[in-house]
Amino acid sequence: MSRTDFRLAxxxxxxxxxxxxxxxxxxxxxxxxxxxxIIAPAAPGGGWDSASRMLQQTLTATGAxxxxxxxxxxxxxxxxxxxxxxxxxxxxxxxxxVMGITMVGAVLTNKAPVGLDAVTPIARLTGDxxxxxxxxxxxxxxxxxxxxxxKADTSxxxxxxxSAGGADHILAGLVSKAAGGDATKLNYVPFSGGGEALAExxxxxxxxxxxxxxxxxxxxxxxxxxxxxxxxxARMQGKDVPTLKEQGMxxxxxxxxxxxxxxxxxxxxKTAFAAAVEKAVKSPEWAKVLTARGWDDAYLNADQFAAFLxxxxxxxxxxxxxxxxxx
Numbered sequence: 637m638s639r640t641d642f643r644l645a646x647x648x649x650x651x652x653x654x655x656x657x658x659x660x661x662x663x664x665x666x667x668x669x670x671x672x673x674i675i676a677p678a679a680p681g682g683g684w685d686s687a688s689r690m691l692q693q694t695l696t697a698t699g700a701x702x703x704x705x706x707x708x709x710x711x712x713x714x715x716x717x718x719x720x721x722x723x724x725x726x727x728x729x730x731x732x733x734v735m736g737i738t739m740v741g742a743v744l745t746n747k748a749p750v751g752l753d754a755v756t757p758i759a760r761l762t763g764d765x766x767x768x769x770x771x772x773x774x775x776x777x778x779x780x781x782x783x784x785x786x787k788a789d790t791s792x793x794x795x796x797x798x799s800a801g802g803a804d805h806i807l808a809g810l811v812s813k814a815a816g817g818d819a820t821k822l823n824y825v826p827f828s829g830g831g832e833a834l835a836e837x838x839x840x841x842x843x844x845x846x847x848x849x850x851x852x853x854x855x856x857x858x859x860x861x862x863x864x865x866x867x868x869x870a871r872m873q874g875k876d877v878p879t880l881k882e883q884g885m886x887x888x889x890x891x892x893x894x895x896x897x898x899x900x901x902x903x904x905x906k907t908a909f910a911a912a913v914e915k916a917v918k919s920p921e922w923a924k925v926l927t928a929r930g931w932d933d934a935y936l937n938a939d940q941f942a943a944f945l946x947x948x949x950x951x952x953x954x955x956x957x958x959x960x961x962x963x
Contacts, residue, residue: 669701669912674895675725675733677717679710683848687762687893688734690925691916698919700912713742713799719750725898729905732758732913736893740945740952741801744962752949755896756906757942759913762926763890763934764848766807766867767877771837772860774844779864779883782844783815790817796833796842800826801961803891804846806952807867809959810887811880820960837861848891849875850930868932892934892948894941910938 672695676688688706695701709717714735725731733755743751768779776782785793790812797804805824813819825842827833834852836842838860845852845861849872855861856877865880866872867889880887897909916922917935926933936944956962 669730669908671703671705671730672701672912673705673707673731675717675721675731676706676708677710677714677721677733677735677739678708680708683764683891684714684734684736684893686929690929691734691761691895691913694916694919694922694925695912697921698916700915712746712748713802714739715742715746715748715750718743718748718752718755722750722754722899727900727902727905728898729901729908732895732897732909734761734893734895736803737806737891737948737952738799738802740949741803741806741956741961742799744953744956745801752896752945754899756899756901756938757945758895758897758906758909758938759917760892760894760934760936760941760944761913761917762929763868763892763932764803764850765872765930765932766803766846766889766891767849767852767856768807768811768844768846768864768867768880769837769852769856769861770844770864771840772862773840774862776844776864777862779878779880779885782864783811783885785843786812786815786817789821790819791821791823793823793844794842795822795824795844795846796827796836797824797846798826798833800824801956802826803889805959805961806955807846807887807889808844809955810889811885813958814880814885814887819958822959824959834861848930849877853930890932890934894936894945906938 674688676685678684692704692706695704709720721733770776795808808824809819809822812822833845837845852861856863863877865883866877869888871879
């Protein structure tokens with residue numbers, strides 16, 4: 637073979653190799669994820685379960701992932717699922733877990749043996765506006781009334797909300813602190829679901845409640861509950877409820893949800909996860925989910941979410957320390 641023929645043959649081989657690499661490459665990155673398991677660290681029907689199943693539907697509808705399975709692992713504010721996930725999903729390029737601010741608090745309050753530093757952040761997904769409500773028969777007609785009661789004797793205002801250390805509990809603590817009350821005397825009763833908290837409020841056994849706005853919306857519209865304020869930076873579109881901030885209370889909190897991968901995944905696996913999630917959450921299908929569920933689009937990419945998660949862990953720890961849940 638002449639030198640010219642050898643060069644031509646080498647070029648032909650190189651081109652073929654490049655074409656093959658483009659066609660195959662890293663399987664997950666080049667061809668997309670084929671199979672994916674999403675761990676919902678809560679019982680069916682809750683916020684994390686809903687987020688997992690809505691993401692499941694959107695991933696498959698957009699073709700971002702062919703087959704998606706949701707597995708529920710409930711317990712202890714998500715920390716049972718977190719521990720199992722970290723132990724089984726190390727280096728796993730086909731498993732993700734939905735989580736959120738409640739898990740941040742639960743890790744601290746439960747003194748969980750496995751923390752969120754063990755996971756690999758992939759994306760922040762949604763924000764769920766929280767609302768402070770009182771029964772329609774309550775003497776607290778406004779947020780100012782509630783704040784005055786909290787300042788006078790924080791312990792006499794009985795709050796109802798979700799799990800201890802979760803977003804509802806954190807907001808109750810922030811409101812009490814901002815009102816000038818003694819946040820260490822916060823009287824908070826945790827319930828496993830909004831339905832139980834609602835029953836306690838309607839029965840007159842608690843003074844105020846916190847939950848996602850959508851969970852209480854029907855009772856607010858029916859006049860059974862009075863919405864005193866939402867925890868978002870700006871008013872919710874189409875809802876005539878003032879924010880806490882516009883009423884002079886410097887409090888802002890969103891019940892965010894995100895998705896993470898296990899420890900020890902490769903850069904290619906992380907890229908594949910991030911690309912699939914981004915394709916789903918930037919689709920028209922996901923926009924319809926957000927509207928139907930009343931969720932805010934709170935998307936952050938992997939690097940942004942990692943920075944946010946680090947900062948939010950510090951903030952939540954500070955709040956929970958203030959109200960005496962963490963020492």
